[in-house]
Amino acid sequence: MATSLAELTRADGVRFILATFVDLAGKPCAKLVPVEAVDDLEADGVGFAGYAAGALGQQPYDPDIMAIPDVGSYTPLPFLREGLALVHCDPHVNGEPWPYAPRVILRRLLARMPYTPFVGAEVEYFLLKRDISGNVVVADGRDEAAQPCYDARGVTRMYEHLTTVSTAMNSLGWGNYANDHEDANGQFEQNFRFADALTTADRVITLRYVLHMLAERRDMIATFMPKPFTDRTGSGLHLHVSLWDGETPLFPGEDDPRGLGLSKLAYAFVAGVLDHAAGLHGVIAPTVNSYKRRGAATTSSGATWSPKRASYGGNDRTHLLRVPEGDRVELRGGDGSANPYLAIAAVLAAGLDGIERDLDPGDPSGPGRFADSAAELPVTLLHAVEALERDAVVREVLGAEVAAYYAGRKREEFFSWHNTVTPWELDTYLTAF
Structure with a gap:
């Protein structure tokens, strides 16, 4: 059974992954990550300017929000675009779960x-x-x-x-x-x-x-x-x-x-x-x-x-x-x-x-x-x-x-x-x- 994003994407022929999270208002935010960078995505997440993303309790001077994927939420979306998948992420800042992130709130x-x-x-x-x-x-x-x-x-x-x-x-x-x-x-x-x-x-x-x-x-x-x-x-x-x-x-x-x-x-x-x-x-x-x-x-x-x-x-x-x-x-x-x-x-x-x-x-x-x-x-x-x-x-x-x-x-x-x-x-x- 596949246990990593790399294995899952290979099995499904996925070429790009939407690394996704929502702000407090429910706005879906994502970056489109090519499978060539899937190992980096899974290890380190992908960075966002939190203030630009929406209602996440950040100001322009704050450090990046790093969206860390939850592999268990991996979802292939071939009915939208061939080779596309989505994974829900837990936003982190400076290595810690970001308390303003709705998914983090529910997890807690x-x-x-x-x-x-x-x-x-x-x-x-x-x-x-x-x-x-x-x-x-x-x-x-x-x-x-x-x-x-x-x-x-x-x-x-x-x-x-x-x-x-x-x-x-x-x-x-x-x-x-x-x-x-x-x-x-x-x-x-x-x-x-x-x-x-x-x-x-x-x-x-x-x-x-x-x-x-x-x-x-x-x-x-x-x-x-x-x-x-x-x-x-x-x-x-x-x-x-x-x-x-x-x-x-x-x-x-x-x-x-x-x-x-x-x-x-x-x-x-x-x-x-x-x-x-x-x-x-x-x-x-x-x-x-x-x-x-x-x-x-x-x-x-x-x-x-x-x-x-x-x-x-x-x-x-x-x-x-x-x-x-x-x-x-x-x-x-x-x-x-x-x-x-x-x-x-x-x-x-x-x-x-x-x-x-x-x-x-x-x-x-x-x-x-x-x-x-x-x-x-x-x-x-x-x-x-x-x-x-x-x-x-x-x-x-x-x-x-x-x-x-x-x-x-x-x-x-x-x-x-x-x-x-x-x-x-x-x-x-x-x-x-």
């Missing part, structure tokens, strides 16, 4: 967890294009139904794109098991099987990159923007989480009096996530646009599918935490702008805190109903950032300095938007007085 959290977490991710996205006026519109001009979800015709019209993505995922061993039209016009979801937490985070980043590239081939724009249209459903990043001890799943419970099939440990995990829900939103819904999705009153389809309160229940998609089966819980608050490394790390830390404090979430909310204890979730990015800053557990998983840096950037993002005059304001106020 996993190293202290007494359980093995497995995570599944539902990646929702839109396929769009620009019309002759430059406006963003749905790529499929026939996709106009008021309730397009699961529409067989919409799926068939996007057959070439969807099947290309599905075949790519299965060629990589991800186990694609469904591809569907989601609730908004132009919106799709392509599912793959759950894996360990780090692998799933890597795959979300890889899939976003692959979707961008394959959509561009057909003159489309793939976007994970939470809510690109005012009157339509937004895109989520739902996370299905379970904890294991070796080969033993820890969430299923026998004779659960609450009827969800969960163990006491699972309920404590749920309670931890609910207790930290407000602070978590600064990470799982990290943009101004996130709160256009979460705060939507309604959509053309009749539902927003975005929770507004910190509640949990059974197989009910109106809650922040859904328990579809007793083997896992689904966090429905994350959206398409979430950085998967940060989102998974923060959710696991919140759940672990619930376990360590032996919390109990109370009884589940019923279908379409919410317990009195279910707090309102943040209504804007600014509210979420303030909640994050008050939440010691979320701050700790990011790291104190990183949390302050991240919150500062997010506050600037909010006020940059807040200080921008929008068409809505002109329409509402221009001749109102």
Whole structure:
């Protein structure tokens, strides 16, 4: 079995490797490394100017970030370019893991967890294009139904794109098991099987990159923007989480009096996530646009599918935490702008805190109903950032300095938007007085 990048690339006929990492905002950064330099890449990594790369806590005068490849994440991409592969990297500075790097943050959290977490991710996205006026519109001009979800015709019209993505995922061993039209016009979801937490985070980043590239081939724009249209459903990043001890799943419970099939440990995990829900939103819904999705009153389809309160229940998609089966819980608050490394790390830390404090979430909310204890979730990015800053557990998983840096950037993002005059304001106020 191949154990080095050199062996892997030789076996696959790879000529170039994308040495890849993401910044705190989830921007994919890479250098294209020829296989002639693969030994140097594996031994020493490849250097980046961190300040230029993005939100990584660096200034122009700081030393290089060295992206050290994780050979286990090696991913051939022949369906994008013949001879191309990708490897996810852990950024280092002066020989030490860089604390502002999202993959490093998740690794640090996993190293202290007494359980093995497995995570599944539902990646929702839109396929769009620009019309002759430059406006963003749905790529499929026939996709106009008021309730397009699961529409067989919409799926068939996007057959070439969807099947290309599905075949790519299965060629990589991800186990694609469904591809569907989601609730908004132009919106799709392509599912793959759950894996360990780090692998799933890597795959979300890889899939976003692959979707961008394959959509561009057909003159489309793939976007994970939470809510690109005012009157339509937004895109989520739902996370299905379970904890294991070796080969033993820890969430299923026998004779659960609450009827969800969960163990006491699972309920404590749920309670931890609910207790930290407000602070978590600064990470799982990290943009101004996130709160256009979460705060939507309604959509053309009749539902927003975005929770507004910190509640949990059974197989009910109106809650922040859904328990579809007793083997896992689904966090429905994350959206398409979430950085998967940060989102998974923060959710696991919140759940672990619930376990360590032996919390109990109370009884589940019923279908379409919410317990009195279910707090309102943040209504804007600014509210979420303030909640994050008050939440010691979320701050700790990011790291104190990183949390302050991240919150500062997010506050600037909010006020940059807040200080921008929008068409809505002109329409509402221009001749109102």
